[in-house]
Every structure is written in structure tokens, then in C-alpha cells.
Amino acid sequence: VSTWTEHALRALTGAGYRRGGARRAVVEALGRQRCAATAREIEAAVHEGDRAVGRASVYRILEELERLRLVQRFDVGQGTARYERVDPAAEHHHHLVCDRCGRVMPFADPGLEDAIARLSERVRFEVDDHEVLLRGSCRACRG
Amino acid sequence: VSTWTEHALRALTGAGYRRGGARRAVVEALGRQRCAATAREIEAAVHEGDRAVGRASVYRILEELERLRLVQRFDVGQGTARYERVDPAAEHHHHLVCDRCGRVMPFADPGLEDAIARLSERVRFEVDDHEVLLRGSCRACRG
DNA sequence: TTGGGTGCAAACTCTTTGCATGCCC
DNA sequence: GGGCATGCAAAGAGTTTGCACCCAA
Numbered sequence: 001v002s003t004w005t006e007h008a009l010r011a012l013t014g015a016g017y018r019r020g021g022a023r024r025a026v027v028e029a030l031g032r033q034r035c036a037a038t039a040r041e042i043e044a045a046v047h048e049g050d051r052a053v054g055r056a057s058v059y060r061i062l063e064e065l066e067r068l069r070l071v072q073r074f075d076v077g078q079g080t081a082r083y084e085r086v087d088p089a090a091e092h093h094h095h096l097v098c099d100r101c102g103r104v105m106p107f108a109d110p111g112l113e114d115a116i117a118r119l120s121e122r123v124r125f126e127v128d129d130h131e132v133l134l135r136g137s138c139r140a141c142r143g
Numbered sequence: 144v145s146t147w148t149e150h151a152l153r154a155l156t157g158a159g160y161r162r163g164g165a166r167r168a169v170v171e172a173l174g175r176q177r178c179a180a181t182a183r184e185i186e187a188a189v190h191e192g193d194r195a196v197g198r199a200s201v202y203r204i205l206e207e208l209e210r211l212r213l214v215q216r217f218d219v220g221q222g223t224a225r226y227e228r229v230d231p232a233a234e235h236h237h238h239l240v241c242d243r244c245g246r247v248m249p250f251a252d253p254g255l256e257d258a259i260a261r262l263s264e265r266v267r268f269e270v271d272d273h274e275v276l277l278r279g280s281c282r283a284c285r286g
Numbered sequence: 287t288t289g290g291g292t293g294c295a296a297a298c299t300c301t302t303t304g305c306a307t308g309c310c311c
Numbered sequence: 312g313g314g315c316a317t318g319c320a321a322a323g324a325g326t327t328t329g330c331a332c333c334c335a336a
Contacts, residue, residue: 018335020291039326054293059326075218079301080325096268107266115258120277123250125239128279134263136271161310163316182300197318202301222326223300290335297328308317 004087005031008070015068025051026061030071035106036082036095074131076104094131098138105138147230148174151213158211168194169204173214178249179225179238217274219247237274241281248281 008027013019029045030037037045043058062083065071071083076097082104093108112132120127151170156162172188173180180188186201205226208214214226219240225247236251255275263270 018290022292057292073220075220077216077218096266109262112258112262115255119252119255123239125281126279126285127277130278131276133274134270135273136269138268142269161315165317200317
């Protein structure tokens, strides 16, 4: 059980949500994910446990979690959204996407974050969040 | 008629594609777009001219253009892909997305590009391309 | 007891594919 | 004339919505 799982369950309770079994199961599945997962992958992960959760509930719960900023949703361009927990303690990161095999990998870079922070100050726009995607070929695919 | 339009039509010919009316119409519509547009918006833009182009053709043509790197496809998270011409002469840019009204605006930042270039060298991954998305609220929505 | 939580199925949207026809070369 | 190009319609995939039932508080 990761810290995020507890954190998220607490935040949900704090936000006035009741604790249904489906919600708990989805939160726990997200807590176990290594990197950005699709809704279907999360659904499958939930089903690996004893509990079965309807697909619609998975989407609804992910939407709530996103609104509470417990989860970040983003798209790597294959037409399928991906979801990833926002761990308040852990390092903020972005993603590398292999255009050949579709694999998604995380990376972190302080220099990049600095550049974005400076940029966010200058722009005539209130920046709440950002995403960076690097596309290319992973080691395995490059051979 | 923008330079990109001519460039793209030339590149298509060079790549061995025949010049159909639909393809030309889509390329010209893209040449007139200010910023990233959805397939539907591009279809609508084409239909504003005299020529009507089937929806499937719009998608097929956009796919070809993307493969030839004449167009970049990306997603700002509303589940709908957006397409934008890749102008070899013009400045490389990224996007600001207003989470309230959905507006997409371009920006360019050399500092950010530098950080990404340095990062791309360091990472164990062959980086061909990158995308940066800043999310937040635009001036109009912030009121 | 009451209203949010959940599952199922249907609806919706965006995108892709199959196939017959048309047109460029 | 041959084969890519195109349009139409249908199929697919992902996601959302409607609605009835259930359960936590």
C-alpha cells in the first residue's frame, strides 16, 4: 500500500465522498501502477483482484480523481487517454513514448522544470500544469 | 497561399502521390489554419470552399501528411486529435490550452527548447520529436 | 431513510476500414 | 487502361450517459 493510496482515500473522504468499494478498488489499483496507464489497463488491474468494477465506474472515478488533482490525465497520441497518480511527495516527471512499440517511460529533469517555471511567469496566461512528451525510439526498438 | 502549401504540394508530388482534388483542398485548408485544428475543423474549412471532401479522405490525407512530416498531430486532452502544419521556415512552437474554454494558443520559448535539446542528449532514448503543453486559464476566462 | 455510488447497456464521438467508382498519369 | 484516389457507409474503439438498484451514513 503506497502513501499515495492512503493520501487519495483520505482526500476523497475529506471532499465528502462516501467510500464505495469500487472507488477504493480503483484507487488501490492506481497506487500499484508504475507509470501512466489507460483506463482499460486500470480496469484490468482492478479485475485481477477479487473485486469486479464496471467500466463506467472506472471512468467516473478517474474523472473525480482528476478533478481532485489526485490523478493526472494525459494523452500520448494513440487516441487513448492515460492516467497517472499525482504523488505529492514524489518527484514530478514526464514521459518518453516509443513510436514503434508504444511503450511509455517516465523521466525527470530539473533543467526542464526550471525552463518551464521561468516561462510560466512570462506568458500572459495562468499556467496551472504542464506536460512534456518526448517521442522517438526506445533502446529495444532501435536494436 | 502560404509557402507551406506550395512546399507540401511539392513534397507530395515528390513522394510519388498523384494530385487529387481532395488532397489539394485539404493541404490548402491547412495552409490557412492559424493554429492546431481538429480533423472536423479542417473538414469544415475545406467545405467552406467550393470543394466537398469526404470525411474519410480528410483523415487519410492527414495521415499521409503526418507520415511525411508535413503535419504534426497531437492531442491536448479533449480526446480529439489536432493537426498543425510543420513549417520548415517558421519557428517551432508549443501550445497553451485553456482548461475552461478549450482554446489552444501557440507560444515559442528558446530557453525551453535548449533545455529539451540538452535533455535529449542525456536520455537513453532516441528522441525525434517533442511536445510541450501548458494548461491553465486564458486571459478571457480568468476575467 | 435518503441520496450518493455502482453496474449494465445503450448512446455518442471520433476515427478507421471495406468496397465500388472515378480520375490522374 | 491500370491503379491510386475518393466518397460513402459501416465498423471499431474509447468514453459518456441514462437509469434502476444498492448501500453507506
